[in-house]
Amino acid sequence: YFGARRTHGRDAALACARALSIAGYVGTSNLEAGQRLGIPVVGTVAHSYIEAHPDEEQAFIRFAEHYPGTTLLVDTYDTLHAVQRIIALSHRLGERFKVGGIRLDSGDRATLARQSRSLLDAAGLTDVRIVASGNLDEYRVAALRAARAPIDVFGVGTAVSVVADGPSLEAAYKLVSYNGRDCGKLSPGKVSLPGPKQVYRIMEGNSAIGDVIARRDEAVMGEPLLHCVMRKGCRLPSASPGLSASRAHLAAGLDRLPARLQSLSDAAQPYPVAVSQALLAAQSRFQQLHSEDT
Amino acid sequence: YFGARRTHGRDAALACARALSIAGYVGTSNLEAGQRLGIPVVGTVAHSYIEAHPDEEQAFIRFAEHYPGTTLLVDTYDTLHAVQRIIALSHRLGERFKVGGIRLDSGDRATLARQSRSLLDAAGLTDVRIVASGNLDEYRVAALRAARAPIDVFGVGTAVSVVADGPSLEAAYKLVSYNGRDCGKLSPGKVSLPGPKQVYRIMEGNSAIGDVIARRDEAVMGEPLLHCVMRKGCRLPSASPGLSASRAHLAAGLDRLPARLQSLSDAAQPYPVAVSQALLAAQSRFQQLHSEDT
Numbered sequence: 045y046f047g048a049r050r051t052h053g054r055d056a057a058l059a060c061a062r063a064l065s066i067a068g069y070v071g072t073s074n075l076e077a078g079q080r081l082g083i084p085v086v087g088t089v090a091h092s093y094i095e096a097h098p099d100e101e102q103a104f105i106r107f108a109e110h111y112p113g114t115t116l117l118v119d120t121y122d123t124l125h126a127v128q129r130i131i132a133l134s135h136r137l138g139e140r141f142k143v144g145g146i147r148l149d150s151g152d153r154a155t156l157a158r159q160s161r162s163l164l165d166a167a168g169l170t171d172v173r174i175v176a177s178g179n180l181d182e183y184r185v186a187a188l189r190a191a192r193a194p195i196d197v198f199g200v201g202t203a204v205s206v207v208a209d210g211p212s213l214e215a216a217y218k219l220v221s222y223n224g225r226d227c228g229k230l231s232p233g234k235v236s237l238p239g240p241k242q243v244y245r246i247m248e249g250n251s252a253i254g255d256v257i258a259r260r261d262e263a264v265m266g267e268p269l270l271h272c273v274m275r276k277g278c279r280l281p282s283a284s285p286g287l288s289a290s291r292a293h294l295a296a297g298l299d300r301l302p303a304r305l306q307s308l309s310d311a312a313q314p315y316p317v318a319v320s321q322a323l324l325a326a327q328s329r330f331q332q333l334h335s336e337d338t
Numbered sequence: 339y340f341g342a343r344r345t346h347g348r349d350a351a352l353a354c355a356r357a358l359s360i361a362g363y364v365g366t367s368n369l370e371a372g373q374r375l376g377i378p379v380v381g382t383v384a385h386s387y388i389e390a391h392p393d394e395e396q397a398f399i400r401f402a403e404h405y406p407g408t409t410l411l412v413d414t415y416d417t418l419h420a421v422q423r424i425i426a427l428s429h430r431l432g433e434r435f436k437v438g439g440i441r442l443d444s445g446d447r448a449t450l451a452r453q454s455r456s457l458l459d460a461a462g463l464t465d466v467r468i469v470a471s472g473n474l475d476e477y478r479v480a481a482l483r484a485a486r487a488p489i490d491v492f493g494v495g496t497a498v499s500v501v502a503d504g505p506s507l508e509a510a511y512k513l514v515s516y517n518g519r520d521c522g523k524l525s526p527g528k529v530s531l532p533g534p535k536q537v538y539r540i541m542e543g544n545s546a547i548g549d550v551i552a553r554r555d556e557a558v559m560g561e562p563l564l565h566c567v568m569r570k571g572c573r574l575p576s577a578s579p580g581l582s583a584s585r586a587h588l589a590a591g592l593d594r595l596p597a598r599l600q601s602l603s604d605a606a607q608p609y610p611v612a613v614s615q616a617l618l619a620a621q622s623r624f625q626q627l628h629s630e631d632t
Contacts, residue, residue: 050506053349092513095521121524121628150525202506211505212344212496219386227389230415231444334415 047205048074088115112142131167145173154193161194238330258320341499342368382409406436425461439467448487455488552614
């Protein structure tokens with residue numbers, strides 16, 4: 045995950061690194077997230093580092109000396125030329141050559157990855173990995189994988205830091221119960237379902253077949269998904285399971301969703317979510333109560 | 339400005355309140371921004387406050403007692419009904435009635451504003467202002483103004499906190515000079531203009547007619563727009579002029595732009611920005627230098 049500079053400030057950068065670690069990203073370039081959250085820190089050389097040297101060769105030599113095992117950025121001037129420089133460097137350094145990877149940050153990554161892989165393999169550098177970055181998103185990563193481009197690592201930034209197809213979250217907290225009394229809103233187009241709720245997931249074998257939103261005290265088949273995380277203004281210890289438990293919980297949850305929902309395009313048969321009879325009845329009672337009041 | 343809950347964390351909420359204050363917004367609902375930056379704090383009652391009371395009337399009475407001069411939110415259940423409750427309250431309280439405004443947060447704001455204005459005026463409440471909010475953006479505000487809806491204040495949140503039509507900023511820092519030497523990138527599609535630069539704004543009377551991007555040391559007619567803000571790693575005092583000076587600077591700058599650019603739609607005749615001959619020559623020298631190197 046390479047997106048810290050695109051997030052809306054430091055809070056967001058940390059929240060993003062944390063969320064992506066739970067989602068399964070293996071590392072972050074955000075040192076603060078590494079230190080605070082224990083997420084493995086990964087990184088490569090910057091274009092400005094290469095530019096700050098009189099030529100690319102000196103920049104590569106200097107960086108590889110400082111950080112053996114590093115990934116060198118090869119697209120500042122001419123990608124394949126840069127790969128050839130690295131091969132020349134490997135000949136010169138012999139055993140002392142430790143470069144771990146090259147990074148392709150622009151251009152046609154599928155073609156450049158194939159050409160770079162050929163050059164590296166021909167020079168015996170089969171261990172040098174290929175990292176792709178630069179405006180990647182889920183669709184571009186899927187296309188590169190479908191094209192079987194020899195890319196070992198994807199670095200994603202902007203597209204997961206600020207999600208262009210869903211930039212603002214319309215979700216908002218709505219009061220539905222106060223002091224044991226159901227409450228809600230009746231503004232046109234914004235009517236809420238009054239009362240405390242539970243969501244039940246209906247399973248068939250190890251696969252979820254649908255959810256039911258119900259009253260919290262209603263008896264419904266299925267596994268309750270909501271757990272109490274705060275009581276009397278204090279977060280419960282069970283509400284902070286830690287990064288690795290969260291990652292495992294997410295992975296298990298995704299695993300139980302039918303395969304048709306695990307796709308980048310809309311599922312032909314959407315996942316069914318029902319509202320219970322008791323909840324609809326409560327809403328009708330609430331509306332009636334309010335119309336008597338006015 | 340009502341958008342703090344939509345921003346990506348606390349940093350972003352503060353940065354947003356600050357930027358919007360410079361842009362001319364008169365207040366913020368973000369208390370932290372009020373305290374830290376001295377931006378006037380404004381606010382109204384929340385839906386949850388109304389819902390937490392057994393009925394709307396009790397909620398209005400209680401809130402108006404706590405905050406005389408407040409703006410009451412009228413769309414929780416039925417907007418015009420709520421306006422009538424406020425009128426009834428004014429009859430009951432007489433001199434002690436201090437409500438300053440009503441807020442329309444959903445539905446057809448133009449129609450509701452007209453209907454509410456009629457009811458309020460007929461009751462002699464001509465001083466009670468009408469505030470509109472709820473998913474407003476520049477286009478909806480312009481439409482409400484074009485329709486001459488009697489709205490005194492617009493509260494905007496989501497649309498300025500996370501801008502859906504430009505959620506991520508592609509701008510990035512690029513090294514163009516290091517230790518007195520021009521540098522740049524030659525990656526296809528990402529070629530940069532090497533060397534330190536200045537931007538000159540060409541004026542005709544009090545109106546800007548175009549900009550020229552030039553070498554920093556080049557003699558070009560016009561007013562230089564870039565000023566040094568940091569020297570030897572320290573921010574210069576002149577780089578922090580304060581909110582009111584920044585607001586005045588922005589207003590003066592906007593004032594000098596031709597009217598055709600001060601529109602929500604694309605200008606028929608775009609603003610011309612030229613690149614100087616010396617800058618193009620420097621780029622060509624840089625490219626040649628690099629091709630000799632490879």
